[in-house]
Amino acid sequence: MIGEIIAIGNELTSGRITNTTSAFAARELFLAGHEIYAMHTIGDTPKLIGEALKRAIRRVDFVIVTGGLGPTTDDLTNEAVAEALQRPATLNEAILEKIRSQLRDPDGQLDALEKLAWLPEGAEVLSAEERMAGHLLVHDDIPVFFLPGVPVQAQKLLVDIVLPRLSGWSGCNKYQRMRLYKTVGLPEHEINQRLMPLEQEKQVSVGYYPVDFEVHVSLSVSGSSAEEADTLLNDAEQRIQETLGDHIYGMDRETLAEVVGNLLRENRLMLSTAESCTGGLISSQLTSVPGSSEWFAGGVVAYSNHVKEVLLNVDRDLLRNYGVVSGQVARAMAARLAARVGTKISLSVTGIAGPGGGTEEKPVGTVYIGLFYKNKVKDTLHHFSGRRKEIQEMTAQTALDMVRRVLLEK
Template sequence: MIQSAVILSTGDEITSGTVVDTNANYLSDKLSEIGIDLVAVITVGDVPDRLEWAWRTAVGMGDVVISTGGIGPTADDLTTETVARVAGAKLLRDEATVEHMKRLFATIGRPMPDNNLKQALFPDGATIIPNPLGTAPGFRMPVTLGGRSAHLIVLPGVPREMKPMMENTVIPWISANRGTDKVYAVRVFQTFGMSESALDEAVAGLIKPEEAKVSFRASFPQISLKIRVEGQPGEVDRRVEELSRRVREKISQFVYAEGDTSMEEVVGRLFIEKKLTLAVAESCTGGLIGHRITNVPGCSQYFKGDLVTYSNDVKSGVLGVSEETLKAHGAVSEECVREMAAGARKRTGASVSVATSGIAGPDGGTPDKPVGTVCIALSADDRSLTRRYQFRGTRDWVKLITSQVALDWLRRYALGLPIADSTLFRR
């Protein structure tokens, strides 16, 4: 029966701070959704005795230990051999895995290096977890140490490979071995436009502790609100839907999506549904809005183009921003972005456009326009809107929050909501 878990993240790149361990956050969320108690997260570098200590410690703490990383082909990938040593098992080569790896290399027209054969070695007694996106399969196996039994689950450290393996294979297996007929239903609301504290206040009292567990997660630039309901099959779905209805009624205009959906995906879906077309004019964001939009398949159905006009002469020459406007108000002004947005519509024929101009920093600010000053405009047949914001943070944060606000404006426009209703960041 599996009720508790330990996450084990391995790799010198993590302990040195070179790579941020996003895998642990993802795994924590997934385990929470199915009611598994996360006891600890252990991070350890690629040192054999430390790895062995970490595995032995983890087995003593949880019913299942989930490891990410350390199963690549190089000499510092030590997870599989460490697990075999801890379990007292021999390493055996799986020929089906060898053939799978050879086929992957053949598809890209490259010979497979011999060191990849290391990834086909598994401890005796292990069950292989297929990896359709990479050369390193995972595996799970039972182990008993010091009279305590646990299940070890080993997954690759590459998120794009690990996540499908977790969702398609590991989560169903853990759920089937929880030893209870209770199930969990989870609903996640992605919100933007309210601070975490304001969101907490807004939903306070909507859901009683005995009805569901409510949690918040601030993941810049959005905040997630999660509802988790425990109960019998069928019952939990009805209960989570009722609780979700309460949340929607309270904060509907700040909820841009339910589930793992990005703002740009929502905007794309709405513009296609409403038969709207879009153009973007960017200065301080340097193409980030267009990049986010074009990350979503199908954007060609509505997206006309992105005009990155960083310098004043290009703002004038490409978008038609007047010299008088630039001299009187400057490039970072509501007057300038209004003309940028109008120019983008005129040049592309789009029905809606959005424009940005600002001072992302760390230099370039003035007493009147400090670093973080950003102006945004939206232009459409039925309206024109501009706002000035004062953002805080590093250059990349200012660019990201600007792109999020601009996309939220587009979402609100398509839904007929007040476009700049949020009081966050307003100057």
């Protein structure tokens, strides 16, 4: 089915908030085989909301509307729907009762929250159990899902309720398969050139997306049967893997941290990290993976020299002779940490993330990465460019990729 997503809120059109919900919805819908015709973001303006909604209902098979359902005075989505689709707001007694029962001080707060109980005529509440806005309106046979603007709530309703409802809505006679290959270490145009022959094929479509400092390659195929779609996907996937080799670190939703974690688990290794200029970014990425305590021991954020000395036993002489940002110090950080916390693999980072601290000899972006593994320690020198945050992120990505590559070596 083809759909349209409309996000509502002055916080979005004034850029105070980045709209992450539309992207999440688009991705989930795409993976479920639907196609997004367009996504719109408009302010809390009933007239514009109504126009966008009416236009969408005329031209697509389903519509997702997010935002503007809250209790505050600037939430105007239901008002817009009442006007544009001629569906006056109607009091939903069940919602009112639920709100009342959940308040500690019903008299004081009910006025402010009662608004949540007024829905457009004909609306069906999406989630009866949870205290969460969200309803479905079928207008001119087109399902319109209204979801809350709070990303977590919208995402939960989308996955738990909207996708299953949509999949039952209509039989689709085209079979789509989609896969995303995540690469590091090759520029976008180089990947594009290598995959040009594959692009020429019918029923196959390839896309290239630089994301942070990775390039993601998307592959979509469509067949007239599930079997045909699977065969097309497998053939194309094999060609992509032959062409890009170990520049592909993972697929679909895998993150580099997850892939590194899986390799550590397979090798029964615990990793520790000693971070200077990344300040905990690497360990934070690793520990965002559920179950990371199985393969991540922890480490040190050695931001000041004093911390490098007392927690990592890095000699003051080493710091004095070679400088904090040096291969010698990177190696010492990794090796000393591994010895102290007893891990067989340890990663270290020391560098200048800027904007201050650069010198002619060691400009902003100079980074040494140290890696202790199999009782040996090595270091590599990198020159990154960009702003502080970019340099920190490129450093984290490069360091994690070094762990990945060393664990892939036989």
